[in-house]
Amino acid sequence: MTISLTQLRRCSVAVDLGAARTRVYLKNQGMIVDEPSVAAVNVRTGALLAVGAQAEVMDGRTPDYIRVVHPISGGTVVDIDMAQRLLRNLVGDKLRRTWRRKPSMRAAVCMPYGSEPLAQRAAVETLTGLGARRVELVDTLIAAAVGCGLPVEQPEATMIVMCGAGTTQVAVLSVGSIVAAETVPVGGNTIDHAVIQHMRLHHELMVPNQAVRPLQVMLSGDDAQASSTEVHGRDVVSGLARSVQVDTERVLKAITTPLTAILDGIGTVLRNCPPDLVADLADCGIMLAGGSALTPGLRAMIEQATSMPVHVADRPDTCAVHGLGAMLEGKVEPLHLDPLAP
Numbered sequence: 086m087t088i089s090l091t092q093l094r095r096c097s098v099a100v101d102l103g104a105a106r107t108r109v110y111l112k113n114q115g116m117i118v119d120e121p122s123v124a125a126v127n128v129r130t131g132a133l134l135a136v137g138a139q140a141e142v143m144d145g146r147t148p149d150y151i152r153v154v155h156p157i158s159g160g161t162v163v164d165i166d167m168a169q170r171l172l173r174n175l176v177g178d179k180l181r182r183t184w185r186r187k188p189s190m191r192a193a194v195c196m197p198y199g200s201e202p203l204a205q206r207a208a209v210e211t212l213t214g215l216g217a218r219r220v221e222l223v224d225t226l227i228a229a230a231v232g233c234g235l236p237v238e239q240p241e242a243t244m245i246v247m248c249g250a251g252t253t254q255v256a257v258l259s260v261g262s263i264v265a266a267e268t269v270p271v272g273g274n275t276i277d278h279a280v281i282q283h284m285r286l287h288h289e290l291m292v293p294n295q296a297v298r299p300l301q302v303m304l305s306g307d308d309a310q311a312s313s314t315e316v317h318g319r320d321v322v323s324g325l326a327r328s329v330q331v332d333t334e335r336v337l338k339a340i341t342t343p344l345t346a347i348l349d350g351i352g353t354v355l356r357n358c359p360p361d362l363v364a365d366l367a368d369c370g371i372m373l374a375g376g377s378a379l380t381p382g383l384r385a386m387i388e389q390a391t392s393m394p395v396h397v398a399d400r401p402d403t404c405a406v407h408g409l410g411a412m413l414e415g416k417v418e419p420l421h422l423d424p425l426a427p
């Protein structure tokens with residue numbers, strides 16, 4: 086994937102199709118959509134009943150004839166038709182008006198590092214099906230690095246760890262390109278699963294999916310010092326509703342175990358990097374982005390393992406779409422080198 090800033094400046098909409106959330110940024114207007122990538126469908130009639138946050142609330146609470154679907158998995162569109170219906174409903178009139186005004190509208194889409202041609206084609210088809218005449222693909226890692234305010238175009242190393250829902254992408258960038266990168270199949274979903282398993286094994290309690298995120302937020306917030314917290318769920322044996330007091334220290338330990346894979350990914354990328362770039366990183370450190378960058382204990386763990394400063398982006402979850410938006414609006418210096426005159 087090569088970026089042409091000139092082509093990007095001709096685009097009027099930036100889209101980040103994430104496994105957890107879909108984000109849309111309109112040039113000169115900012116982010117107009119930040120909603121869960123979820124749709125609720127009536128399986129008998131095929132009718133779309135709800136999208137985004139409304140559909141997410143229905144997850145796990147629907148009768149047989151309603152299915153809550155996730156048309157995007159690991160940053161890849163797995164159901165093009167449903168992804169189009171989801172996007173069309175999320176953007177509603179906002180984009181339709183822009184689309185109508187500009188019949189030759191161009192869109193830019195974030196793609197995960199190393200995405201397969203089939204995945205790229207699915208993203209392009211999703212947007213062209215909605216009326217885009219041309220679709221530019223941009224590496225999520227570069228877009229996120231721009232969104233975090235990293236000096237990606239400079240000949241110095243910047244390291245970004247993009248912690249998404251399905252995967253974590255690690256990269257070292259220099260002179261506007263990726264020098265070394267690695268994708269680790271561990272993300273927010275794995276961490277949610279670790280919490281659910283911990284509650285099941287140690288408290289014999291089945292916790293609803295939707296209760297996991299508030300628990301994580303609580304653990305990473307001011308209450309992190311609290312030694313225990315109350316969690317509601319269903320007893321594994323009796324099936325009755327039950328509440329338990331959970332030792333926060335033990336939940337943090339359960340979360341930490343899958344995170345070690347991210348440390349391995351960082352180690353691999355550092356080993357594949359030229360020593361000059363690694364030396365740069367000792368000063369500027371590592372930037373964490375993506376919604377799961379807020380996972381309790383992650384920052385401290387990376388800091389301890391690498392002995393490098395670790396920073397969390399200001400708005401880690403939206404920095405990729407904001408970075409792409411900045412490129413559309415021409416706020417980014419050229420990311421490529423022009424040949425010098427002979």
Ligand SMILES: Nc1ncnc2c1ncn2[C@@H]1O[C@H](COP(=O)(O)OP(=O)(O)OP(=O)(O)O)[C@@H](O)[C@H]1O
Nearest residue numbers: 103104105106160249250251252273375376377379
């Ligand atoms: N405060 C928080 N603490 C811990 N995890 C969080 C927090 N907020 C969001 N998350 C996690 O972040 C993930 C979503 O991150 P993000 O929006 O970057 O994903 P995405 O871009 O949709 O996913 P992907 O990049 O894998 O396609 C979810 O798994 C969610 O559980």
